[in-house]
Amino acid sequence: MNEHEPIDILAVETSCDETAAAVIRNGTGIRSNVVLSQMKSHKRFGGVVPEVASRHHAESITQVMEQALEEAGSSFSDLSAVAVTEGPGLVGALLVGVNAAKATAYAKGLPLIGVHHIAGHIQATRLEAEWEYPALALVVSGGHTELVLIKEEGEYELLGQTRDDAVGEAYDKVARTLGLPYPGGPELDKLAKTGAPTVPLPVAWLEDGSYDFSFSGLKSAVMNTLHNARQRGEELAPEDVAASFQQSVITVLTEKAARAAEACGVKQVMVVGGVAANSGLRAAMEEKFKDSSIKLQIPPLHLCTDNAAMIGAAAYINWKKGKFSGMDLNGVPGLPLHR
Amino acid sequence: MKMLAIDTSTHVLGIALADEQKILGEYTTNIKKNHSVRLMPAVESLMKESGVVPEELDAIAVTTGPGSYTGVRIGVTTAKSMAWALNIPLYPVSTLQVFAQNGLGFPGLVSPLIDARRNQVYTAAFSGSTEQNAVTRQMKDQIILLPEWLKVLEQTQEKILFVGEDTGSRQEQIRERLGSRAVFADWMGQTIRPAEIIRVARTAGEARDAHTVVPEYAQLAEAEKNWQKAQSGRSE
Ligand SMILES: [Zn+2]
Numbered sequence: 061m062n063e064h065e066p067i068d069i070l071a072v073e074t075s076c077d078e079t080a081a082a083v084i085r086n087g088t089g090i091r092s093n094v095v096l097s098q099m100k101s102h103k104r105f106g107g108v109v110p111e112v113a114s115r116h117h118a119e120s121i122t123q124v125m126e127q128a129l130e131e132a133g134s135s136f137s138d139l140s141a142v143a144v145t146e147g148p149g150l151v152g153a154l155l156v157g158v159n160a161a162k163a164t165a166y167a168k169g170l171p172l173i174g175v176h177h178i179a180g181h182i183q184a185t186r187l188e189a190e191w192e193y194p195a196l197a198l199v200v201s202g203g204h205t206e207l208v209l210i211k212e213e214g215e216y217e218l219l220g221q222t223r224d225d226a227v228g229e230a231y232d233k234v235a236r237t238l239g240l241p242y243p244g245g246p247e248l249d250k251l252a253k254t255g256a257p258t259v260p261l262p263v264a265w266l267e268d269g270s271y272d273f274s275f276s277g278l279k280s281a282v283m284n285t286l287h288n289a290r291q292r293g294e295e296l297a298p299e300d301v302a303a304s305f306q307q308s309v310i311t312v313l314t315e316k317a318a319r320a321a322e323a324c325g326v327k328q329v330m331v332v333g334g335v336a337a338n339s340g341l342r343a344a345m346e347e348k349f350k351d352s353s354i355k356l357q358i359p360p361l362h363l364c365t366d367n368a369a370m371i372g373a374a375a376y377i378n379w380k381k382g383k384f385s386g387m388d389l390n391g392v393p394g395l396p397l398h399r
Numbered sequence: 400m401k402m403l404a405i406d407t408s409t410h411v412l413g414i415a416l417a418d419e420q421k422i423l424g425e426y427t428t429n430i431k432k433n434h435s436v437r438l439m440p441a442v443e444s445l446m447k448e449s450g451v452v453p454e455e456l457d458a459i460a461v462t463t464g465p466g467s468y469t470g471v472r473i474g475v476t477t478a479k480s481m482a483w484a485l486n487i488p489l490y491p492v493s494t495l496q497v498f499a500q501n502g503l504g505f506p507g508l509v510s511p512l513i514d515a516r517r518n519q520v521y522t523a524a525f526s527g528s529t530e531q532n533a534v535t536r537q538m539k540d541q542i543i544l545l546p547e548w549l550k551v552l553e554q555t556q557e558k559i560l561f562v563g564e565d566t567g568s569r570q571e572q573i574r575e576r577l578g579s580r581a582v583f584a585d586w587m588g589q590t591i592r593p594a595e596i597i598r599v600a601r602t603a604g605e606a607r608d609a610h611t612v613v614p615e616y617a618q619l620a621e622a623e624k625n626w627q628k629a630q631s632g633r634s635e
Contacts, residue, residue: 104626105622105626109620109622109623111468111620111621111622112620112622112623114468114469114472115472115614115616115620118472118475118476118613118614119613121476121479121480122479122480122483122609122610123610125480125483126483126610136484152468152469152472155435155469155472155473155476156472156476158435159435159438159439159472159473159476159477159480160476160477160480161480162439162477162480163439163476163477163478163480163481163484164480164481164483164484166439166442166443166453166481167453167480167481167484167485168453168484168485169453386440387439387440387442387443388436388437388439388440389436390433390435390436391435
């Protein structure tokens with residue numbers, strides 16, 4: 061391997077409702093980062109419809125890949141590999157990206173790299189700054205709530221995860237209960253800023269020392285509280301409910317992240333995934349690590365939500381380790397992070 | 400002129416490779432196993448054994464459905480990505496039309512059937528007798544309840560050959576309606592022969608830019624149907 065030669069990877073991501081492709085140089089340089097969002101289409105249904113998502117992906121995948129190459133000013137001969145999210149995600153959606161990447165890699169004689177979606181979210185921070193190990197990642201999104209310890213490059217150890225709803229899922233459900241438009245998470249975050257956390261709601265700490273999470277109880281508590289108030293003929297201020305819900309969620313996320321960071325002696329903590337865009341969570345994490353020697357890193361908004369740049373960043377680590385995939389690569393909806 | 404054909408639109412996985420003169424290689428399985436995992440290794444091995452490298456391909460042909468949603472997407476995505484990467488034209492071909500090729504030469508209509516659940520079928524009608532080495536289309540691809548389709552066919556005059564998946568299990572229902580006008584293909588007529596995709600592409604196909612080729616599902620996604628129903632209900 062020639063250390064000086066730039067390694068450009070064409071990365072593809074189709075695990076949910078964004079059709080995305082990017083060209084990433086040496087794992088950190090964004091040459092292009094194309095994201096075609098299907099949000100408008102799914103908005104009609106109040107949530108992502110897997111079959112509709114798969115159809116959109118199949119329609120636009122080659123255009124998105126082409127745009128990524130064009131914006132990067134790259135041709136196939138400049139590429140060192142094709143990378144793709146192999147899981148987790150919606151199976152039909154994953155299959156489009158996986159098959160597109162395999163076909164492209166085969167046609168151009170390029171190596172193929174399968175990437176774990178969460179590894180991608182975590183590596184998104186590499187696009188912004190250097191890392192120090194060991195590091196801890198709080199992964200928060202519509203499908204995930206995980207605490208991941210990274211002792212060395214490319215080695216992921218799952219410390220804890222949600223036992224029921226993902227945090228983004230809980231946000232969306234509570235937002236729907238409050239009658240907020242789709243996608244509910246950002247709307248709820250906005251509403252919470254105008255309210256006060258005056259509604260008593262539970263905080264799910266689980267057993268002593270556990271790094272797991274649970275949000276379904278909190279979600280039910282919000283629904284019951286609203287229901288009971290209505291029964292009494294009272295109307296709770298939705299902004300106060302939002303603020304109270306948000307506080308309960310953020311308290312447990314920041315506290316568990318801080319405890320894990322302390323216990324594992326990490327040098328840096330990052331918050332990644334779509335919910336890392338949440339302003340309340342960003343502020344609380346910044347406050348928590350303000351006086352700490354632990355470095356806090358939260359990627360900018362466009363790298364928090366699903367994109368292919370992060371897949372290219374994660375793929376570069378596989379490339380360096382010589383970890384390639386075969387033409388039998390499959391889309392795996394429940395792909396474990398640690399293998 | 401070397402063309403690669405791909406079909407994963409039903410339980411069958413089929414690939415063919417041909418030059419102008421002959422089939423260089425053909426591969427078919429009918430084992431209901433993961434198309435996503437098996438398609439590219441099959442393409443890779445067929446190409447390798449035939450001594451053809453990807454750059455030597457001049458075109459790709461693919462069945463675009465109707466059929467299994469996921470199956471159609473795997474085939475179309477693979478074919479369009481290859482065609483795009485190689486910068487060669489892509490021929491989209493109806494899965495039903497390729498099925499109907501199994502009835503080429505039949506003196507009458509050929510009706511391919513693919514199961515679409517709830518007693519529905521994906522079907523169409525083609526004329527089997529032709530000088531062109533390809534059946535000619537008489538009725539468009541559609542999803543329809545089998546009894547409704549038989550009513551449509553009742554209005555025609557000729558004998559009708561049924562080809563495609565599960566024609567056996569529907570024989571009784573079809574005979575009841577069409578009597579001796581109904582003829583059934585034997586087991587050879589129940590799977591697509593991949594090289595027929597290339598024949599249809601060459602005789603009746605249209606070379607397209609890969610970006611523009613999309614799966615043909617013959618029906619909207621369930622959620623989309625319900626949404627449109629709700630919309631029209633609102634405007635009434
Ligand atoms: Zn994600």
